[in-house]
Amino acid sequence: MLRVAVPNKGTLAGPASEMLAEAGYRQRHEQRDLTVLDAANDVEFFFLRPKDIAIYVGSGELDLGLTGRDLALDSGAPVEERLALGFGGSTFRYAAPAGPHEWTAADLQGKRIATSYPKLVTDDLARHGVTAEVIRLDGAVEISIQLGVADAIADVVGSGRTLRQHGLVAFGDPICKSEAVVIQRRGSDADQVKDQLIARLQGVVFAQQYVMLDYNCPRELLDEATKMTPGLGSPTMAPLADESWVAVRAMVSRKEAPAIMDRLVAVGAKAILSSDIRACRL
Numbered sequence: 138m139l140r141v142a143v144p145n146k147g148t149l150a151g152p153a154s155e156m157l158a159e160a161g162y163r164q165r166h167e168q169r170d171l172t173v174l175d176a177a178n179d180v181e182f183f184f185l186r187p188k189d190i191a192i193y194v195g196s197g198e199l200d201l202g203l204t205g206r207d208l209a210l211d212s213g214a215p216v217e218e219r220l221a222l223g224f225g226g227s228t229f230r231y232a233a234p235a236g237p238h239e240w241t242a243a244d245l246q247g248k249r250i251a252t253s254y255p256k257l258v259t260d261d262l263a264r265h266g267v268t269a270e271v272i273r274l275d276g277a278v279e280i281s282i283q284l285g286v287a288d289a290i291a292d293v294v295g296s297g298r299t300l301r302q303h304g305l306v307a308f309g310d311p312i313c314k315s316e317a318v319v320i321q322r323r324g325s326d327a328d329q330v331k332d333q334l335i336a337r338l339q340g341v342v343f344a345q346q347y348v349m350l351d352y353n354c355p356r357e358l359l360d361e362a363t364k365m366t367p368g369l370g371s372p373t374m375a376p377l378a379d380e381s382w383v384a385v386r387a388m389v390s391r392k393e394a395p396a397i398m399d400r401l402v403a404v405g406a407k408a409i410l411s412s413d414i415r416a417c418r419l
């Protein structure tokens with residue numbers, strides 16, 4: 138039985154469980170459930186605090202874990218990434234009070250830096266050759282400066298709204314660019330059930346990043362149109378009752394789809410349809 142850790146709370150919990158459900162795995166119905174057995178797929182899911190997941194996986198107690206890259210790095214556990222999941226995107230950044238002085242990493246020398254990710258910060262300070270006091274807080278880190286326990290912070294930035302609300306500005310290069318990832322113990326053995334779970338999740342990640350475009354195109358414009366929609370391998374083409382027209386079907390990047398549809402219209406394609414893909418194996 139494969140043992141897989143899933144975040145039980147926080148930003149990643151909902152999307153992680155939804156992605157596993159989309160990949161065909163049983164998920165919990167009750168928020169308080171800590172385990173779910175999916176006997177049909179030979180997998181048991183453990184719902185754990187996101188910060189603890191890399192520790193369980195690194196110790197070898199659990200085979201795979203869904204967590205944030207930043208959380209995994211901060212744990213210091215011996216884990217490696219198998220798959221990036223495309224949600225829970227954030228950067229991890231230093232920030233300090235807005236003002237005439239623009240901070241750099243060197244300005245952190247001798248300062249107090251509040252963070253919930255002490256290892257990420259300690260390692261980054263060492264890379265910069267800076268000595269500073271790292272103050273570990275559990276959350277609401279942005280308030281720590283106005284409450285007088287820190288001079289600067291290092292925290293997760295999503296939209297940047299929380300920093301702005303507290304009169305803070307980010308500075309320096311991002312310490313880490315994060316998203317939700319699947320991790321395993323570093324150097325762990327290959328396993329068929331594990332590989333199958335990764336392949337199913339990969340199918341959902343791809344499906345979320347692409348759409349299926351269908352359109353009809355005059356035969357003489359086919360080369361021009363299919364250059365815009367080369368598909369992942371090559372586009373599927375089918376004859377239409379009117380022999381001067383061809384039906385084309387190809388996967389295109391979800392982000393680029395609207396612009397591609399505009400360009401297809403401009404070259405003379407008709408009946409252009411974009412549809413969601415639920416899951417795929419490529």
Ligand SMILES: Nc1ncnc2c1ncn2[C@@H]1O[C@H](COP(=O)(O)OP(=O)(O)OP(=O)(O)O)[C@@H](O)[C@H]1O
Pocket residue numbers: 146147148149187188204205206207208225226227276293294295296315316
């Ligand atoms: N806007 C965001 N705020 C916090 N974490 C985010 C955000 N966007 C993505 N994440 C990612 O979510 C993970 C943090 O999740 P975690 O559950 O520890 O904290 P949380 O979502 O802030 O929940 P809480 O602090 O309420 O327990 C990290 O990998 C982080 O990069």
Ligand SMILES: O=P(O)(O)OC[C@H]1O[C@H](OP(=O)(O)OP(=O)(O)O)[C@H](O)[C@@H]1O
Pocket residue numbers: 275276277278279292293294295296297298299300
């Ligand atoms: O850039 P933004 O989109 O504003 O998001 C970033 C903020 O969200 C998270 O806080 P959360 O609400 O989880 O509270 P916490 O600090 O107690 O973890 C994170 O720690 C930042 O404070």
Ligand SMILES: [Mg+2]
Pocket residue numbers: 276
């Ligand atoms: Mg938080």
